[in-house]
Amino acid sequence: MIGQVGKRVTAADVARSLGISRATVGFVLNNTPGQTISERTRQRVLAEAERLGYRPHRAAQDLRRGSSKVILMVIPDWRMEYRLRWHLEEAALAVDEAGYSLAIYARQIAGRARPLWELLAPDVVLGLWPFDDEEVASMRACGVTRIHPDPEHPGSLDDASIITAGPALQVDHLHGLGHRRLAFAASADPRTSPLQEARVRAAERAAAQLGLDPLDVRTVDYLGDSATDAVRRWHAADVTGVVAYNDEVAATVVGAAIRAGLAVPGDLAVIGHDDTPLAAMFLPSISSVDFDAVSVGRHFAALALHTIDGRPLPSEDFEGNARVVARESTVGGR
Amino acid sequence: MIGQVGKRVTAADVARSLGISRATVGFVLNNTPGQTISERTRQRVLAEAERLGYRPHRAAQDLRRGSSKVILMVIPDWRMEYRLRWHLEEAALAVDEAGYSLAIYARQIAGRARPLWELLAPDVVLGLWPFDDEEVASMRACGVTRIHPDPEHPGSLDDASIITAGPALQVDHLHGLGHRRLAFAASADPRTSPLQEARVRAAERAAAQLGLDPLDVRTVDYLGDSATDAVRRWHAADVTGVVAYNDEVAATVVGAAIRAGLAVPGDLAVIGHDDTPLAAMFLPSISSVDFDAVSVGRHFAALALHTIDGRPLPSEDFEGNARVVARESTVGGR
DNA sequence: AAGTCTAGCTTGCACGTGCAAGCGACCGGA
């Protein structure tokens, strides 16, 4: 066995060591309002707690409080959720300020292990899109009362600017470069479907607004021939610009195009989404859409806090300061 | 089950609803040994608990038990820890069987949010390599008594076959293709350094065993000119084979080589590590090293359980059934 | 001198659980 089973220091130990009562210790350490504690006692308590290395027992706090002060954020198990990581770091900080903790959990689609909410018993579970009935039931059973998006009133991803801004920028970028027949390359990864569908619709709306033909949507997988097929069909149909669901899909399309003998961007221009390292690294490098991590993170935190205590819901107009990063896959120049 | 929102169902509710005592309910639900409960009562309790949707309150259990039954596994915040995810899913299952839960936490190197162990109060914290003093102090302060690797006796990554098997395979693969002057492409990402250093040493040992010259180790970043520089130097020094720390680094090297006018694998053969989708997707596709998720996962679980209750430590000879996946970046054929 | 007020504490309870100890009813043996 590794490690020493050290005895835990409790508030009672601190009190006993000072010869005072446990409640006094509690009042000092919690700054309980409405209590009058002499400055001398206060300092002695603080010093002794520090000296003994006292840390409140989380389970006891949770039990007493009836709340775990944990916000669980569930994210999809994307292969490359590069940007999201940074967004979430910012969200964790913002939530910290409100006295909560943000735990982040990437669920596996075929996950056979227990979901993290059964382990954490969080106050809030936050998802990027609605949970299915089974998940909701499992959360409810574990005492989770606050869930976002609200299972009763799911709302639509199509109304969130933070979802729709990226695809709109992608379409605008290609249109601005003179492309008039566009396609959408979708991921075969089932984990992304709700978000992906919202992005497809957003791209289609943007195309319609510019007077373009409806997008030719095709699913592409990095294994197998689906990408090669898609590229051939697109080329045959005079498509010259492809909006990809994300950078990984964009890379797959670019790879298939080049293997099929097409020039990128000469015959086919491709733009990804999320600005992952892959986009910068690929050959040719891939244009993408970047978001501002800080503002997106604060947006998530605002969502969580709204769900907890009804603080104002963040604006649906928030678009995360999205911007296009133009690279070789659309503007050439290698 | 009654899906009530709000009020939590306790064991006392189940007991009250049946007109029996709380202890009886507890004995039934925990299968407490040494208790005699009539079959009729047992069934009534189980049925009523199910009907009311009873779930034990984790905080209360933890408080009573004095242990959270959580194993926290800390992994580095790699950008593409693709394979690791699957390994960990297997580990979670194996640990489940022992009555524990496995939480996985990807720490951010610049992470300003609280580490997950402060939130979870786990029984064990498990890392892939030794924690630094500050982290150990923080864990100890939160009541974590068991840490692996043991801060007192850290041990060396160099002795673990699961670390060294991959680099050895990479070197062997290139050697088998006739390459005699090899280099190592290291990642500029500081998060990977301990593992990276172990991999470098393992590759160097493998090279030495084959009678090759010492490896020319260079750090490569997908941003900036470091990759281009490295490729030029290597080519000038007649290096023909590059062992990359992982697939991402391999892609960066391949990209730089091709942009510099070198043929891959004609002028420079490159092999990655981890067999991520990126390796299959890249242009040209990248050879890599794959591991068996199930056995690696069980290895992690065995480590955790050893740390908890002294079960036999898994063998250091375990190499995770590593194998080379040969692709265009070493064997050509496009 | 007697009463009032308040600063500065202490006592005590509840949170939900697991389990030790206790307790009455019944049953079998003497």
Added chain:
DNA sequence: TCCGGTCGCTTGCACGTGCAAGCTAGACTT
């Protein structure tokens, strides 16, 4: 008839915390 033993359950406590309510000594008022 009595008595020990087992079955099947209940009472009660401890875990560590946050906080409501109470309590005491001294200061201050009348």
